Amino acid sequence: IAAPDWISSLPKAELHxxxxxxxxxxxxxxxxxxxxxxxPYKSVEEVAxxxxxxxxxxxxxxxxMGASVxxxxxxxxxxxxxxxxxxxxxxxxxxxxxxxxxxxxxxGIGFEVFxxxxxxxxxxxxxxxxxxxxxILSLLKHTSEEECIQVLEMADAWxxxxxxxxxxxxxxxxxxxxxARLFELGKQRGYELTTHAGEEGxxxxxxxxxxxxxxxxxxxxxxxLEDPTLVDYLREHQIALTVCPxxxxxxxxxxxxxxxxxxxxxxxxxxxxxxxxxPAYFGGYLNDNFCAVAEQFNLSQADVLTLIKxxxxxxxxxxxxxxxFL
Ligand code: ADE
Ligand code: ZN
Numbered sequence: 244i245a246a247p248d249w250i251s252s253l254p255k256a257e258l259h260x261x262x263x264x265x266x267x268x269x270x271x272x273x274x275x276x277x278x279x280x281x282x283p284y285k286s287v288e289e290v291a292x293x294x295x296x297x298x299x300x301x302x303x304x305x306x307x308m309g310a311s312v313x314x315x316x317x318x319x320x321x322x323x324x325x326x327x328x329x330x331x332x333x334x335x336x337x338x339x340x341x342x343x344x345x346x347x348x349x350x351g352i353g354f355e356v357f358x359x360x361x362x363x364x365x366x367x368x369x370x371x372x373x374x375x376x377x378x379i380l381s382l383l384k385h386t387s388e389e390e391c392i393q394v395l396e397m398a399d400a401w402x403x404x405x406x407x408x409x410x411x412x413x414x415x416x417x418x419x420x421x422x423a424r425l426f427e428l429g430k431q432r433g434y435e436l437t438t439h440a441g442e443e444g445x446x447x448x449x450x451x452x453x454x455x456x457x458x459x460x461x462x463x464x465x466x467x468l469e470d471p472t473l474v475d476y477l478r479e480h481q482i483a484l485t486v487c488p489x490x491x492x493x494x495x496x497x498x499x500x501x502x503x504x505x506x507x508x509x510x511x512x513x514x515x516x517x518x519x520x521x522p523a524y525f526g527g528y529l530n531d532n533f534c535a536v537a538e539q540f541n542l543s544q545a546d547v548l549t550l551i552k553x554x555x556x557x558x559x560x561x562x563x564x565x566x567x568f569l
Pocket of ligand 2: 259261411439462520
């Protein structure tokens with residue numbers, strides 16, 4: 244889908260992007276070859292055929308396999324730089340990127356390896372075109388709270404590199420209560436707090452994220468409409484939802500874009516933002532997501548501007564920086 248020029252050319256913020264989810268098939272195959280990693284695909288076409296997901300877990304299995312090709316500092320530089328070049332192409336002037344150390348640590352790849360590559364690419368993009376980037380330390384819900392706390396402690400040496408603590412991966416079977424202590428420790432360390440919730444999980448998981456994990460932003464959250472009291476709460480506190488339309492279709496949260504509830508979320512007065520989640524896996528970067536929604540629901544220019552403005556307002560930028568973008 245080619246996003247209409249007027250949407251594409253507007254400066255935007257992206258708040259929900261997993262860096263590993265921006266690993267394009269071509270780069271993945273190249274790094275697999277270079278690093279001697281076995282993958283079940285031989286071509287970009289075979290990869291595209293395999294990306295036929297039935298739910299979140301069927302995606303996550305291929306997502307973690309894809310990330311297994313990342314090994315050295317240069318690989319992580321390319322991963323970050325490939326995405327930041329997409330930011331430039333999509334007019335994403337500010338982005339908040341989820342980094343998931345638990346995807347790399349079990350293979351003996353330490354923070355110094357991936358953080359050096361990420362930092363170098365971020366510095367190059369800032370120098371070359373002024374790219375604004377914040378990083379979110381994203382821990383994985385399918386792992387134990389104990390393991391997450393260990394990673395949080397490891398990240399103490401990199402505290403200034405991360406603005407927020409977040410959580411992703413398998414939602415069903417991993418309720419917010421499992422991570423109460425982790426988020427207490429994150430709060431003590433001064434992180435902003437966010438988490439995936441209400442993507443496949445019930446409204447109760449959004450409530451738990453707000454009340455037990457103390458998050459101030461919700462990734463996805465689309466299932467909130469099933470609980471009117473929750474909707475009231477989200478509206479009153481202007482808790483931002485980082486909605487990912489193409490992701491929701493590809494992971495069968497909704498059957499088709501026509502069935503997506505994003506317009507109703509907006510009509511309910513919620514602070515909705517549009518994001519790409521895992522663009523290399525779902526077939527579209529940020530402009531494609533905006534375009535798909537704008538086209539499907541015939542959004543007015545004012546609606547699109549509100550969605551874009553929400554992205555900056557809900558960002559973790561300091562107020563002066565935020566004011567600069569707004
Ligand atoms: N990790 C990467 N993408 C995700 C998603 N949409 N939900 C949960 N975990 C994820
Ligand atoms: Zn996500």
